[in-house]
Structure formats: C-alpha cells, structure tokens
Amino acid sequence: xxxxxxxxxxxxxxxxxxxxxxxxxxxxxxxxxxxxxxxxxxxxxxxxxxxxxxxxxxxxxxxxxxxxxxxxxxxxxxxxxxxxxxxxxxxxxxxxxxxxxxxxxxxxxxxxxxxxxxxxxxxxxxxxxxxxxxxxxxxxxxxxxxxxxxxxxxxxxxxxxxxxxxxxxxxxxxxxxxxxxxxxxxxxxxxxxxxxxxxxxxxxxxxxxxxxxxxxxxxxxxxxxxxxxxxx
Amino acid sequence: xxxxxxxxxxxxxxxxxxxxxxxxxxxxxxxxxxxxxxxxxxxxxxxxxxxxxxxxxxxxxxxxxxxxxxxxxxxxxxxxxxxxxxxxxxxxxxxxxxxxxxxxxxxxxxxxxxxxxxxxxxxxxxxxxxxxxxxxxxxxxxxxxxxxxxxxxxxxxxxxxxxxxxxxxxxxxxxxxxxxxxxxxxxxxxxxxxxxxxxxxxxxxxxxxxxxxxxxxxxxxxxxxxxxxxxx
DNA sequence: GGTTCGTAAATCCTATAGGAAACAGGATTC
DNA sequence: GAATCCTGTTTCCTATAGGATTTACGAACC
Numbered sequence: 129x130x131x132x133x134x135x136x137x138x139x140x141x142x143x144x145x146x147x148x149x150x151x152x153x154x155x156x157x158x159x160x161x162x163x164x165x166x167x168x169x170x171x172x173x174x175x176x177x178x179x180x181x182x183x184x185x186x187x188x189x190x191x192x193x194x195x196x197x198x199x200x201x202x203x204x205x206x207x208x209x210x211x212x213x214x215x216x217x218x219x220x221x222x223x224x225x226x227x228x229x230x231x232x233x234x235x236x237x238x239x240x241x242x243x244x245x246x247x248x249x250x251x252x253x254x255x256x257x258x259x260x261x262x263x264x265x266x267x268x269x270x271x272x273x274x275x276x277x278x279x280x281x282x283x284x285x286x287x288x289x290x291x292x293x294x295x296x297x298x299x300x301x302x303x304x305x306x307x308x309x310x311x312x313x314x315x316x317x318x319x320x321x322x323x324x325x326x327x328x329x330x331x332x333x334x335x336x337x338x339x340x341x342x343x344x345x346x347x348x349x350x351x352x353x354x355x356x357x358x359x360x
Numbered sequence: 361x362x363x364x365x366x367x368x369x370x371x372x373x374x375x376x377x378x379x380x381x382x383x384x385x386x387x388x389x390x391x392x393x394x395x396x397x398x399x400x401x402x403x404x405x406x407x408x409x410x411x412x413x414x415x416x417x418x419x420x421x422x423x424x425x426x427x428x429x430x431x432x433x434x435x436x437x438x439x440x441x442x443x444x445x446x447x448x449x450x451x452x453x454x455x456x457x458x459x460x461x462x463x464x465x466x467x468x469x470x471x472x473x474x475x476x477x478x479x480x481x482x483x484x485x486x487x488x489x490x491x492x493x494x495x496x497x498x499x500x501x502x503x504x505x506x507x508x509x510x511x512x513x514x515x516x517x518x519x520x521x522x523x524x525x526x527x528x529x530x531x532x533x534x535x536x537x538x539x540x541x542x543x544x545x546x547x548x549x550x551x552x553x554x555x556x557x558x559x560x561x562x563x564x565x566x567x568x569x570x571x572x573x574x575x576x577x578x579x580x581x582x583x584x585x586x587x588x589x590x591x592x
Numbered sequence: 593g594g595t596t597c598g599t600a601a602a603t604c605c606t607a608t609a610g611g612a613a614a615c616a617g618g619a620t621t622c
Numbered sequence: 623g624a625a626t627c628c629t630g631t632t633t634c635c636t637a638t639a640g641g642a643t644t645t646a647c648g649a650a651c652c
Contacts, residue, residue: 147436147605149424174633183607184634185417192381192424198525204379205613205634218521224468225522232460289450290457290533293430294526301522379635406603415637416604437604437643 149186149193152176156190160199160210160304167308171200171208197300214305216354222301223350229295230279230346231339236286238330238338245285246331252278253323261316268313276303278323282330282342305353314356322348381418381425384408388422392431392442392536399540403432403440429532446537448586454533455582461527462511462578463571468518470562470570477517478563484510485555493548500545508535510555514562514574546584554580 156176159165173191177184191208194200200208214222237245255274260267276299283295313319322345329337388408391397405423409416423440426432432440446454469477487506492499508531515527545551554577561569 149605150436172633173635185420185606185608188417188421188635189424192421193427195425196428204382207614207634221520222522224520225526228464228523229460229526236456288453288456290454290530291460293529294457294461297525297529298522381635404603405605417636417638420605421635439604439644 147186148182149189152180152182152186152190153193155180156194157199160194161307163307165210167210167213169210171210173207197297199300199304211304213308219305219353220350222298222305223346223353225298226302226346227343229291229298230282231342233283233286233291233295234326234330234342235335235339236288236291237282238333238335240287241285241330245281248281249278249327249330252281253320253327256320256323261313271313271316272303272306275306275319275323282326314352318348319345319352379418380414381421384412384414384418384422385425387412388426389431392426393539395539397442399442399445401442403442405439428529430529431532431536443536445540451537451585452582454530454537455578455585457530458534458578459575461523461530462514463574465515465518465523465527466558466562466574467567467571468520468523469514470565470567472519473517473562477513480513481510481559481562484513485552485559488552488555493545503545503548504535504538507538507551507555514558546588550580551577551584 156165156171165171171191173184173187176187176191180187191200191202195202195208199211201211202208252274256271256278259271259274261271262268279302280295280299283292283299286292322341326338326341326345329341332338388397388403397403403423405416405419408419408423412419423432423434427434427440431443433443434440484506488503488510491503491506493503494500511534512527512531515524515531518524554573558570558573558577561573564570
C-alpha cells in the first residue's frame with residue numbers, strides 16, 4: 129500500500145518510527161497474502177496476540193484498520209474472519225470496477241507522467257518478464273508483486289489522492305484474487321504483452337491510447353480468468 | 361447517523377448488537393460532520409475517552425477505523441488530527457474523482473434499478489426540494505443529508521460492492537467538503553434541477569442519458585464551488 | 593535577546609485483569 | 623430420538639495501570 133521500506137533507524141535520523149500495531153498490521157497483511165491465513169478462517173484476537181507475542185490491544189487496532197480493506201470481516205462480539213473466497217459474481221464485479229477506474233488512471237497518468245515514473249513502470253514490466261514462473265507460490269510470488277506494482281504505479285502517477293485511495297480499496301482485493309482465485313498464472317506471455325502495450329501507449333504520450341490499452345488488458349484478464357475459473 | 365436506540369432484544373430477532381467501539385465511532389463521525397471537531401484540531405485519545413466517559417481502548421479502535429475515511433489522520437506516537445480543510449487543489453482532485461466514478465454508477469444503477477430504488481431516489485429529490493435552506497447549519501443540514509443520500513443511493517443501486525466501496529471512500533470527503541468548503545448552499549434551485557434531471561434520466565431507462573446527466577451535475581457543482589471559493 | 597537545557601505535564605502506547613458473551617459438549621427431559 | 627438445559631472453556635470486550643515519548647515552559651547560559 130504505502131511505503132514499506134523499513135528505513136533502518138539510523139541514529140540521528142528519527143525516521144517515522146513505527147509502533148507495535150503497525151508491525152502487527154504488516155504481519156497480518158503478509159499472512160493474508162501468503163495464504164497462511166486461509167479464506168474463511170477465524171482470526172482470533174487473543175490467538176494472534178499469542179502467536180505474535182504481543183498483547184491483544186495492538187492486534188485489535190491492526191484488525192480494525194484491516195477491516196476496510198475487505199480482507200477481514202468483523203462481527204460484533206464474535207470476532208474477525210478472513211474474507212471468503214471470491215465467487216464468480218464477486219470477480220465479475222471486481223473487474224467491472226477495475227474497468228471503471230483503471231482506464232481513467234491510465235489516461236491521467238499518461239498526461240502527468242514524469243520520466244522517473246516512466247522508468248519505474250519500465251522496471252515493473254521488465255521484472256514481469258524476468259520473474260520466475262514456476263508452479264509453487266514462492267516461485268510466482270515476485271511475478272504477482274510486479275503485476276500489482278505496475279497497476280499501483282499508474283494509479284499513483286495519476287496524481288489524484290482520491291482516485292489513488294479508490295484504487296487501493298480495489299488493489300488489495302485484486303491481489304487477493306490473483307492468489308486465491310483458483311487460477312495460477314495462465315498465458316503469462318500474453319499478459320506481459322498487454323502490460324507492454326500499456327507501457328508503450330503511455331510512452332507515446334497519447335492518453336486515449338493509454339486508456340484503451342488498459343481497457344484491453346483488464347478485459348483480457350477477465351476473459352482468461354473466466355475461462356479458467358474452476359468453480360461454477 | 362443510524363438509530364441509536366438500544367433495539368430491545370426481542371427473542372427471535374438477534375439484532376446485530378453493537379459494542380462500545382461502534383458507538384464511539386458513530387459519535388466521532390457525527391462530531392466530525394457537525395463541525396464540533398474542527399479541521400486541524402487534535403483528537404486526543406485520552407481526551408475523547410474522558411469526554412465520552414469510556415476507556416481509551418474503544419476510542420483507539422474507533423479512530424483506527426475512522427482513519428481510512430480520510431477524516432482523521434494519524435501520526436505514530438503523536439496521535440490523531442482532524443484532516444485539514446480542503447485546498448482548491450484538493451477540491452479539484454475530488455471533483456475529478458467524482459467525474460470518474462459517479463457517471464459509471466449512474467449508468468449501472470439505471471440498468472439495474474428496481475422500482476423501490478427509484479422510489480427512494482424520488483424521495484431524496486423531494487426532500488431536497490422541501491428542505492429548509494436557512495443560513496445556519498442546523499437549517500440546511502437536512503438539505504445536505506438529502507444530497508448525500510441521493511448520490512449514495514445511486515452508488516448502492518449500481519449493485520457492485522467494489523464500486524460502492526470506492527464511492528464511499530469519496531462520500532465522506534464530499535460531505536465534509538459540503539460542510540467545510542467555505543461555500544454555503546448556492547443556487548439551490550439550480551442544483552435541485554440538476555438532481556431532478558438525473559432522476560428523470562434514470563426513470564427514462566436510458567443509461568447513457570443517466571451518465572450524461574450525472575456528468576453535467578458534477579461539473580456544475582464544480583463550477584459553482586470554484587466560483588464561490590473564498591480561499592485562493 | 594536568542595538559544596539550550598531540564599523539569600513537569602499531557603499524551604500515546606502496551607500489557608494485564610476481569611466481566612460478558614459465545615461456543616462446545618454432555619446430561620436431562622419430553 | 624429430539625429438544626432443552628446446564629456447565630466449562632474459549633474468546634471478545636472494556637477498564638485500568640504503568641512505561642515511553644512528546645510537548646510545554648521556564649531557567650540558565652552565551
């Protein structure tokens with residue numbers, strides 16, 4: 129989401145220190161994305177506190193912050209649960225939402241792109257190409273990370289705090305679906321080509337082409353996932 | 361915001377009970393929208409706990425949840441502050457984001473509207489017309505409430521949980537701006553006419569017209585606010 | 593006068609304790 | 623056999639206490 133750099137606390141550089149609740153938040157987020165916390169599983173406050181060797185208070189705070197991401201859900205007096213797996217309909221809604229927001233982001237980012245921003249995008253596509261694509265999670269993790277980073281960068285470079293916030297409410301869900309949607313990496317070559325096409329359109333400086341390329345990409349993602357989806 | 365009645369627990373009706381943190385959340389939200397908590401003011405955890413006569417723990421949880429709405433901001437080890445007033449640029453970004461999301465909501469809502477939904481929309485416009493529009497906050501409060509409700513209803517009836525979540529991240533900010541943007545109610549008659557136009561387009565069943573009417577409305581809102589904005 | 597330092601108060605942050613509710617299991621009753 | 627009741631355990635929820643950090647403010651110093 130935001131800057132995850134640990135920013136090692138060098139003496140004399142009082143970098144924004146983190147409190148325990150922040151670390152718990154990061155840990156839970158990582159576990160959610162790792163699959164260590166499976167969809168539907170209960171997330172006990174006391175249990176997590178024992179696991180992480182902290183008191184329940186920071187865990188409570190971290191979970192309260194996580195709730196809005198949609199990754200955990202809370203029921204009063206019953207506790208938190210990891211959000212259930214996506215249904216086919218959830219996925220369709222998510223893609224519809226992406227098609228509403230991401231092309232706009234691409235258009236604006238194209239208009240407002242800096243050379244540094246473009247370099248970062250190129251790097252993300254390059255990482256996509258070189259990332260290992262084995263069958264195990266550890267192997268394609270970096271691939272998914274580069275994918276998410278690409279879209280996140282475009283959202284950030286649209287230079288609109290509200291559109292970025294709106295995208296971020298989707299971003300976590302998108303990444304979660306990439307992991308638990310039941311579909312591995314399919315047709316990576318084609319997906320990479322689509323990312324490259326978006327990048328090329330952005331480089332060309334034509335906002336309309338950038339938006340079109342993004343629409344095409346998201347629609348293709350939807351098509352691939354819908355075709356491969358195991359559940360009915 | 362919502363009904364604060366204890367909801368006497370009738371047997372067989374396991375109404376979702378609320379915990380203290382929920383009440384604190386509602387109270388803080390109301391105070392933020394009332395202006396009782398002014399932009400930029402510090403929101404002390406201990407202080408709020410004393411004020412509300414609860415312990416700091418639920419206050420801490422409520423503030424953690426409020427953070428994502430953008431209405432309060434947190435700095436580690438320093439506490440929470442009410443988000444500062446909108447700059448002209450913030451406002452421009454917010455309107456840009458609305459123009460990206462709300463027309464899509466209107467289009468989808470038009471396609472998926474139920475008769476009950478349409479009735480609710482009609483009611484909101486009716487409330488806009490009949491709401492008092494005096495100079496004090498208490499007087500135009502119901503006007504603003506109906507305005508927000510109208511847009512919220514459209515977002516809800518687009519029947520897309522992710523677009524609704526995305527709109528909601530904006531909705532609080534929009535409402536906050538209506539209150540603290542420095543502009544009162546200007547040209548209410550014209551604003552009501554725009555809402556009516558959106559409603560008419562939705563009733564006609566033409567999604568394209570609904571989207572256009574919404575674009576027109578948001579652009580007019582931007583124009584009015586930009587013209588009247590006191591700060592530079 | 594301006595800066596630095598040190599003390600005191602307020603605040604944040606975490607841990608701990610205990611009450612209240614939910615849950616699981618078995619015994620009792622119809 | 624099914625439903626109800628009871629009991630022990632787990633978990634959530636809130637309050638309280640105390641350490642750590644920030645902030646305020648005044649004295650000392652250059």
